[in-house]
């Protein structure tokens with residue numbers, strides 16, 4: 001795969017299957033029909049329809065982040081392989097993660113939960129990914145199982161950076177201590193509970209109360225995230241920093257352990273009330289794992305684990321005792337290695353492939369009399 005953005009020509013890209021659709025873009029498994037006609041090195045292509053100005057803005061931001069990650073790589077974060085732009089589409093290529101996402105993997109477990117050792121493996125890698133992002137001054141802000149993909153090797157890759165934001169880089173160990181108290185003017189009432197969210201799946205992410213702030217700064221005041229993963233300070237509109245990712249890490253860990261998130265209510269309003277007021281419940285015996293979750297789910301961000309010294313503070317927790325952080329990819333054997341033809345990722349693969357532009361044209365002009373067996377998109 002070429003790394004030069006100019007080498008990716010949408011016309012010669014053939015899609016093997018649709019990998020997923022999000023609020024911003026559509027992701028395909030593709031190959032270059034000219035340089036790789038046998039599709040031996042397929043890659044993921046995310047395509048955004050330029051008709052949506054907000055999607056395009058988010059897409060440009062996401063590729064900016066991916067470009068930075070290509071310059072400062074990390075084994076648990078993606079990189080940008082190439083980009084392409086036509087009058088209609090903006091597209092970019094990333095390495096393909098053939099193992100699906102952590103949400104699907106969890107649901108495949110007998111009781112819908114992971115064991116403590118499996119949780120330790122995934123958390124360690126996610127923690128390293130977040131540490132790397134934070135050291136680059138990037139708050140991820142969209143941590144959830146659906147955004148944690150599994151590489152062919154079984155190691156994780158975080159995906160979907162369109163909600164991330166730039167904050168001032170941490171410059172000293174106790175960098176967060178210099179944060180000013182939240183500006184009272186930024187405090188808002190809970191009126192935004194009434195706002196509409198985008199509908200895509202049961203757990204769509206973006207709730208955007210204000211224009212997203214992509215500029216540098218110590219705190220961000222945009223209101224983004226997935227309901228069940230949103231931190232109290234974001235709901236309160238206090239302004240937030242890297243600690244929102246540690247909160248989300250707590251929710252994620254809880255979900256991996258118990259099979260459900262800790263604050264989910266019957267409505268968005270109830271969920272947010274729970275996030276603000278309710279203490280998480282920990283059925284069963286207390287353990288290092290429940291202690292870790294408890295410390296991450298502290299409502300006051302200044303008292304949350306990770307607030308003072310970032311990831312280093314979390315890595316020191318007893319739950320991670322024995323983890324060799326410097327050689328994570330070499331030492332720990334991934335608990336699940338995707339099969340070559342792993343379920344979700346290879347269903348609906350079409351033998352000859354299809355053009356991605358053609359795919360969108362078909363969507364725009366439905367052909368009511370078309371015979372379903374001749375339609376390569378019928379399963380999508």
Ligand SMILES: Nc1ncnc2c1ncn2[C@@H]1O[C@H](COP(=O)(O)OP(=O)(O)OP(=O)(O)O)[C@@H](O)[C@H]1O
Pocket residue numbers: 019020021022023024025026027044046094095096097098101146147149159160161162200204205206
């Ligand atoms: N590199 C990849 N390899 C395999 N599948 C991928 C890859 N990147 C994305 N996907 C799949 O495509 C789906 C949509 O991608 P992504 O979340 O980036 O889109 P989005 O439009 O930004 O979504 P969202 O609505 O969550 O913001 C993912 O949930 C995942 O299933």
